[in-house]
Amino acid sequence: MRTPFAEKLEQRGVSRRDFLKFCGLMAATLGLPAGSGRALAQSLEAAVRPPIVWLEFQDCTADSESFLREPTLINLLFDSLSLDYHETLMAPSGAQAEKSRLDTIRDYAGQYICVVEGSIPTADGGVYAMIGGRTALSIAQETCSNALATIAVGNCAWDGGIAAAAPNPTGAKGVGGALPGLSPLINLPGCPMNVVNLTATIVYFLANGQWPERDSLGRPRFAYGEEIHEECPRHHHYEAERFVLAWGDQGHRNGWCLFRMGCKGPRTRHNCWQVKWNGGTNWPIGAGHGCIGCAAPNFWDNLSPFYTALTDD
């Protein structure tokens, strides 16, 4: 029998098969045992679907772009989650835009998910990001404190990201730094965040009624549990000391290890080797460029210069 959810998906051009494939990808990303996809599909069909308020502060919109690059995931997300406020996507402007945000906060108090993209400037009274005449900090306070949960997407919303790189002219902070004590707060670092991980985080919540287990830095263990270096398909070259020494040399053509070219895989925990980008097409190391460590804490300062080899691993 076709459920109303399945019918809705079909109207959006997502077949039952696509949906089950999606659930399989989610189960694999979440590290669930083989064959959990179907159970996940059942709980997703029955789940209550919270609205999303998506706040952008000191950002470049790449996390939104990452989100929009995955048509199947988007179809499923828009079906299962209503995006009530997103500055780059919503139709209303000006006071009408503010009204959408405030209406959601009021009508769905404690029931909506707040996604934050971009850092929050705290220097000089917060003047470096103003929306509708209000500081990013005051908007974040109001929106996050009334949410069911806050998901910080991208490095900027996690640790201040690029705006917080030395000398941090605007006093930029991540959500956790700007709003101490905010809970639950789920951090999905990466520059940008990977939409598969955002989707899997929300799917986990819809299916289980709780947020995935997180490490001491607030990152879900399913996505940030492993070091890229350990899982890297080039790791056997590293072990055998077969290194790329110049762009385009024979080692580079052979797909050898990028450590000497500055790869920061040994300092970075992320599952991009597994979920990849652009619908699972490829990822930086797969394309022959070292990892810049974009999901690591304060990588703009801690892991640059990006083309200088780490002195130890």
Add this chain to the structure above:
Amino acid sequence: MPKIFMPLVINNPQPSQRIVIDPLTRIEGHLRLEAQVENGQVAEAWSAAMMFRGLEIILKGRDPRDAWVFTQRICGV
């Protein structure tokens, strides 16, 4: 006038009034527009970028080979 701005049109136009649109949505970044309207005509208009990160300041003194990685983050669209 594009349909999206219709809700912002003021019903009882005054001889002289200021219209503010902030935030201007569906663009990358945070933009504010103000228009001074005289007898139904825009007499003057101002736009302001409402977000600053200081990437020019952050780039100073860094390895030049890294510049593209930083400047790429000006806009991710």
